Amino acid sequence: MAFQTDFSSKTIGVNPIRCLELRLLFKWLNVDNKCKTFSNFGVESRFPNEEVALNTNAWPHVSCTACHNAPADHPTTLPSLSLFDSQTARYVHMDSASQLCGQCHGTLHFANTDHRIYDSWAASKHADTQTSVATELSQSRVGETPDDLIHGSDAENCIACHSPTAVLAAGGMTEVQAMSHFFVTANGVFATNTLSTNMFEWQGIACTACHDPHDTANLSYFNS
Numbered sequence: 001m002a003f004q005t006d007f008s009s010k011t012i013g014v015n016p017i018r019c020l021e022l023r024l025l026f027k028w029l030n031v032d033n034k035c036k037t038f039s040n041f042g043v044e045s046r047f048p049n050e051e052v053a054l055n056t057n058a059w060p061h062v063s064c065t066a067c068h069n070a071p072a073d074h075p076t077t078l079p080s081l082s083l084f085d086s087q088t089a090r091y092v093h094m095d096s097a098s099q100l101c102g103q104c105h106g107t108l109h110f111a112n113t114d115h116r117i118y119d120s121w122a123a124s125k126h127a128d129t130q131t132s133v134a135t136e137l138s139q140s141r142v143g144e145t146p147d148d149l150i151h152g153s154d155a156e157n158c159i160a161c162h163s164p165t166a167v168l169a170a171g172g173m174t175e176v177q178a179m180s181h182f183f184v185t186a187n188g189v190f191a192t193n194t195l196s197t198n199m200f201e202w203q204g205i206a207c208t209a210c211h212d213p214h215d216t217a218n219l220s221y222f223n224s
């Protein structure tokens, strides 16, 4: 009875989450899962069973400014990767594209969401590719330069498969530069003690390795 009183003093129309929660509640209680029962409780405003969109021309969708914070002097200064947080009406800086995607496709912003693609990705090998590359470089590529590795007689393009978007780091670089930006060399060559470096910039096989953030409906490969 408590929540009935609660709802009669509120407008469900501005509280879709409560409405959904209550639909579930009624589902489990096997009473009525359509939300319409609330009319019996004297609630004036609620989502109808057949909801339609309003003001569709004004709805911005996931717009440019949901993901980019364009400064006042744009385009002199380029926009930074950010999430526009509708709860505070402020931008929150993002360190990587995957972290940005994980705000809505994972639990980074709303811990209880059931959209958890980011979380499964973060727990997968796709999010953890730098150490294995470093290990192999220190074992099988000792004495080779990053350029040998990408263009030499026994070339193998580690970046293209293990972290293609690595070339976007630090304002942009070539694959050869990325191999020396992310793996320690001694006198310009890989050595037995070659390790990973600049780990915080390495994105692994990022969301944007397989999805163009500007054309998400089509699967894409980011070619480094």
Ligand code: HEC
Pocket: 062, 063, 064, 065, 066, 067, 068, 081, 096, 097, 100, 165, 168, 208, 213, 214
């Ligand atoms: C879902 C989030 C998202 C939306 C929406 C979005 N972008 Fe982006 N944008 C990104 C990401 C992620 C990158 C890649 C940045 C990186 O990985 O360093 C990017 C990169 C860019 C770049 C850098 C050049 C390039 O193409 O890589 C420009 C310019 C840009 N976006 C403009 C726009 C404009 C204009 C819109 C709206 C029409 C838009 N973006 C909408 C996420 C988004």
Ligand code: HEC
Pocket: 062, 066, 067, 083, 097, 098, 100, 101, 102, 103, 104, 105, 207, 208, 211, 212, 213, 215, 216, 217, 218
């Ligand atoms: C502000 C929240 C938000 C962010 C940030 C965001 N997305 Fe989405 N994305 C959505 C929503 C909402 C949908 C579903 C839209 C619908 O079906 O009405 C969606 C749909 C998608 C889809 C399904 C295919 C499609 O286009 O219908 C893909 C793939 C996708 N997003 C990838 C990404 C990637 C990759 C990033 C990071 C670069 C990203 N999204 C960032 C909210 C977001």
Ligand code: HEC
Pocket: 132, 133, 134, 135, 136, 137, 149, 156, 157, 158, 159, 160, 161, 162
């Ligand atoms: C054509 C794409 C491709 C290229 C190029 C590539 N890799 Fe890989 N690598 C993969 C894939 C995919 C896996 C996942 C495991 C598998 O498929 O065997 C992998 C796995 C690995 C592993 C883990 C091996 C294991 O058995 O678990 C190491 C180490 C590795 N790669 C190092 C490198 C290094 C170093 C380079 C560059 C010299 C490189 N890879 C180039 C695609 C590639």
Ligand code: HEC
Pocket: 098, 101, 102, 105, 117, 118, 119, 121, 122, 126, 205, 206, 207, 208, 209, 210, 211, 219
């Ligand atoms: C190795 C490539 C790869 C990576 C990395 C990747 N995805 Fe996907 N993603 C796919 C494929 C393949 C599909 C299935 C597309 C299809 O069936 O048309 C997909 C589907 C999706 C969908 C649609 C799911 C649905 O139910 O319709 C979303 C949203 C999405 N990915 C978001 C992400 C986000 C966010 C990340 C990073 C956390 C990510 N993806 C990383 C390859 C990838």
